[in-house]
Amino acid sequence: MERIPILKMGRALLITIQVDMHDQMAIALEEDLTTRIAQTGAKGVLIDISSLEIVDSFIGRMLDNIAAVSRVLDAETVVVGMRPAVAITLVELGLTLQGVKTALNVERGFELISRRLAEIETVVVEIGAEDERSGD
Amino acid sequence: MAQADIGQTIAKRRAEILKDWGHQLRDGGALSSGRLKEAELDTQVREFLDLFVQAVSTNEADTARKALRQNVAEVSRARAIQGFTPTETATFIFSLKQPLFDALTQEFGKDSAALIQGLLAVTEILDGLGLHSMETFQKSREEVIIRQQKEIAELSTPVVKLWDGILAxxxxxxxxxxxxxxxMENLLQSxxxxxxxxxxxxxxxxxxxxxxxxQHLLKTxxxxxxxxxxCIISGIRPQIAQTMVHLGVELNVVSKANLADALGAALRATGRTVATIKSASGGSALSKA
Amino acid sequence: MNAPVTDTMPIQSSDDIVRVRQEVRRRAAAAGLGIVDQTKFVTAASEIARNTLDYGGGGIVRLEAVQDGARKGLRLIFEDHGPGIASIDLALTDGYTTGGGLGLGLSGSRRLCNEFAIESKPGEGTRVTIARWK
Structure with a gap:
């Protein structure tokens, strides 16, 4: 079956959805992504949906699920590039994807994730400094 | 009386009919508004009459009638766009009745059966054209209205850039x-x-x-x-705020008292701020600090 | 009103849902619907088609180009011979679901269409008619 490729970029994963997905493809993506987050220890997941002409409640639920599972695995999901018509339709449908972060494009999405990575790294350095002191 | 006879009569008395028709139109105020020039009216009148003669006399009446209807449509459309009233537009056709009746009366005065036949034929054609004229007029006005609505809609939705990454x-x-x-669609597209x-x-x-x-605002x-x-919503009037609370609409979004405050908030949120430059004593406010 | 042009498409797999979406998109554009209206209608079609497949055990959709004076539009009629809907009112409530979904399929799609009608007889099947006008 056709699968959606997942690219690793630094500590983030990038998924570009370019085809009109049928439901099994969406389910497969959810599974593949969960596995990849665990394997790579990725801290961020970018899902680029700028090519998608529609997002119905099934795909909406997939995005929600991915965000929830990623959060449990300590990765942040950012959905990027949603088209205006798609956004208006989702709101009308009653789906607001409350648990999902959004950004205008991949670049902005990366900025969001980089900011989070910077926070995580700061914490690591502080802990390292403390270890040094206790070692003295 | 055959239609061809009507055609011949009109052709024979063309100058006279044109003069009469011209008078009728002028008396009816066709030129008084200044929207139409005399020369233009003369051309329209002559073109119409010549096509009319062809439509009633040639063998290829169908083609000629089509051309005549086309001519009426063009004249009516032009008048609709120039702002003529429906009556003024219809008068162009109907004011030809009297001159044609006069011409036919003079030609067939003694043969009353032929005269009645001729009058009926002319009336039928002119009435048909009159209706066609009205229809075209109405359609053209609708087109004008639709175009204006679009223009107004576009005019009334200016999305302006206040700063890099900040729209209003x-x-x-x-x-x-x-x-x-x-x-809202415009805003999202912008x-x-x-x-x-x-x-x-x-x-x-x-x-x-x-x-x-x-609700539309909230959906946007x-x-x-x-x-x-x-999004930041700014400038909510006190009455509107009250109405919304009474209606039970909870504006669960960031709102600011005015556009300036909203811009300030957006600048701060994007890591920028507006500061007053303290100019050195005597220094110009425009010189760089 | 002119006689409608009707075509039928099967809904037996999730691939069929994708095909229905694409065909509805094409026809909505041909009917002159704007991009937002197209998107709303295609999304509604996708929701209903999935209901037809998941709850009705598959079925068909009939696509009709409709015209009323100057207004053009598109009407879709989804039919299945599944178990039917016991309570349509309940099925149209936001958040109500029997299939573990979000419960927005029917209630949400109603907001995306100009016309929306459900006929259902328990044990015999369900017919959902939706339309969007320019």
């Missing part, structure tokens, strides 16, 4: 549900085009907001968030 949509006038929808992080919807110029419009804010942009 100053709304003015009453918002009905349809206009709100157009405005967010994409400008790559804007913040969109300020300023409703200072909006006198009232009903439940439906309030939600849609913008899905796209990755934040």
């Amino acid at each position: 949509l100053p709304l003015i006038g009453t918002l009905d549900s349809e206009r709100t929808q157009v405005v 967010i994409v085009e400008h790559g804007a992080d913040y969109a300020i919807i300023d409703i200072t110029g909006v006198p009232t907001v009903d439940t439906l419009v309030a 804010v939600a849609a913008a968030r899905l796209m990755g942009a934040d």
